[in-house]
Amino acid sequence: MPAVFVVLKRELEEAISDRRFLLLCVLTLALTAVAALDGWQRTADSQTLKAQAERIEHETWVGQGSVNPHDAAHFGRFALRPVPPLAAFDPGVYDYAGASVWMEAHFQNPPTNRRAESQLSSFPLTTATPAWILSVVVPMIIIVLLFRSVVGEQERGTLQLLLVQNVPAHGLIVGKCLSALAIVGLFVVLLFATACIPALFTFSQDMDWGRVVGLLLTYLAGYMAMIGTVLAVSAASSSSSQSFWISIFFWIGIAFVVPTVAAQIAQDAHPTPRDREFVASIQEKAQAPFWLGGAQYEEVAVYEAEVMTQHRAMGADELGLNRDALVLQAHERFANRAYDQLYGELYATHLRQESILRLASAFSPILAIQQLSRGLAQTDTISQINFLSKAETHRREIIRQLNEDMMHNAADTSFRYTADKELWEQIENFALEPRSLADTVRSYTFEILCLLVWMMLSFIATAMLIRRKIGSSRL
């Protein structure tokens, strides 16, 4: 029997007979099942609530009766964030980001209705979701399985026994790595199936299978990096106890310390403006200069000129346009430029904060897995900003339609003019086209590279350290 298989067979037998490992596996599987059911229930509830809210929103909008279009614009509409099916697996940052945007005249509003605000417990570290279990708990199980893998051979004297049996160094290295990959791979497929099955059956129609495969590959790559690292630690340690503590410290570091510290650095380095400052700057840049300062005249003149060019007319009166509506739309154009700047800076700050967390992925394969997982599940900051940007585009379109209707039909009745259901029905409901898988992968190239580098370096280190250990054992 080739040396690799000798090692492989023995490792598998040892893992199966290790009661601690088996107990951990069973407990993790049970926890994953509970988390998966909870995630499925939560996502199904969120989808139902969103569907209900959208129906009510549409009915309320269409059924508002005869109203002035500008009053309707102030009443506004709500854009509701879609609930991606894979949120059942990984809710990502979605609970901490507003789920709806009020689209009204004059104002670009930030999102509202964060789910986390209604959460009764804000206990740190814990979000019992399948993704969290797979990214945080499974690496710990890998440590329990492997921390003695190499150093244990030395302590028990079985390393010498293998060398006496003429098992070559590469056979030992490949055997160790393959056995670990086989056991962890099997366990992960089982866990993954448990984590995804409820969601896959319920949301199969909306499921992007490419993303599911992407998630599986992400977690497997992360675990391979983890396996390589723990094996390297085990090969470098002089005792099982030392190997255990180094691995556990490493795990605590990459699972809890690096994300917490990175988030703290992100907030310190790129602080989000205080909400009142932000509201004040909206007033200063988007409202006051137009309504109270002198910006109105120039803005209205430019817009009027554009409208005239468009209609090949000489003046608003010639077309019978309503001047109040013209001013309202001119303000929208003025304010939109301010919003582009203000919200552009705000989202850039969010992305800069995110970039620090992403950079920290270089130090933590767990963080790299989590970032990629959120991206693939479409519950990351980039998806949230995508939603907000699309909602804003939709808002501008709604307000433009309403203002133009008033401009063309109100004549001199201005705010006494009313439109009816026909106009309301022309306003489309908000719908968000999700980002493509290719876009997601492109956005997370850094994390993919981090995982690959971790994987490669850890296995190279494992091979070198096992060779060194074998060398010192021969001596």
Add this chain to the structure above:
Amino acid sequence: MMARRKGLEHALISLAFAAITAYAVISGLAWKHDVATEQANPPREHAETRSQWFTSLRRAESGESVSPALARPMNLPVLVQRPAGPLAQLAHRNEELYPSTATINGFTNEALIFRRYEIEGPSTLMHGQLDMVFVVVVLLPLILCLLNYNNLSTDRELGRLDVLITHGWRPSRLLWTRTIQHSLAPLAVIVVASVTGAILDDPTSPGVWVRLLGWLGIVSLYWTFWVALCAWMATWSKNPLNAALAAVSLWVGIVVLLPSLLQVVTVRITDPPSKIHVMSLARTAQAEALQSVDERVEAFMAEHGSEIPSEVENVAAYYRRAYVSNSAINSKVGSLLDEYNAQLDDDLKLLDYLQVLSPANSIHRALHEVAGSGIVRAARFQREVRMFFRHYFASIGEATMNQQRLSVTEAEAIGELRFAESPSWSTIVTAALGLTVLIVVVLLHCARTSRRLEHPVG
């Protein structure tokens, strides 16, 4: 040699812990300073608008000519702020999650009081800030496990414990001497950091010392719980490796897995109210109110027309219309929000009892309560603001409907809201009692297992 190495290891661990703790306190103090600075200087616009409003009202009252649009009851601005809690510098991790400002005027309805505040980055919000509660609840147990896992196991493995017993040492005494000796440094770090955090902020703030005592009491209880657990663990670990595995399992179990499970169970049992649902219903209410505003004004006029002074026709009906509309919205949204809050309160009460199952959770909540932060306080703030809004809205009603101004005395009587601090003692007491019971159970069990060490079988 070995003892010196172990001592050095312990010193390094304690030093690292002290550094993280110091960072948490400094970060908390900086955060609280920012909040205090911001709140001490309310937006210039607000202060100016309010002052101008009162100036116009005084001019109108003294008979001067004032524009009909000025100093109207509907325009009286009130800004309500949720100040940082007395010890919030020690527990500020998720404070940015909850609304801290409410802008009130007659054009606001209950659904809109807390709008425009959710601008924080979702990632950083999810990870939260490093604070003392995190240090106490998550890191302190880990450090205690690290310092104590090997209190007896090496001696047992090498057979030194039997030698010590034959020399008259009682294993329980040895165990407790070592455990307390190793555990005092982290407690001292926490105590010093907490007291320093309180002194450097505002030691003269009312109730701060009582809260600090409460904080230290809860920290001490949690420390005692973990010291007892570590001692108990040491009584049955026969070698350092098993002891290390047990220590980490205990930490993961109590600090990570149990709270996670409790979170899942709580969500399933309580079914927290959905804000989206409330929002949808509020929209419907708003639409209905807007559609029926004319009928409502007519109905009011039919009922109270004779009470309205003759100059009514000279004043814009805009304010009255807006008031009637918001009044209708409030009557519907208010009851929805009351239901939402009642459900939240019931859920939080249930959590008070459920949390006994997870010591880390109960301490987490108790520390937030005593420091003056967290969801319970945020919910209380929102409820108080709504109550104040109702008082405000009722106070401006008669004058607005009669299209008159308030008198200066009436306007001043409306006042401004100062958020009243009142920790939920039931949460604190339940947590303390639950933990005390657990400590007694662990200590009793520990006493039994350590007696066994004195008479080892074989």
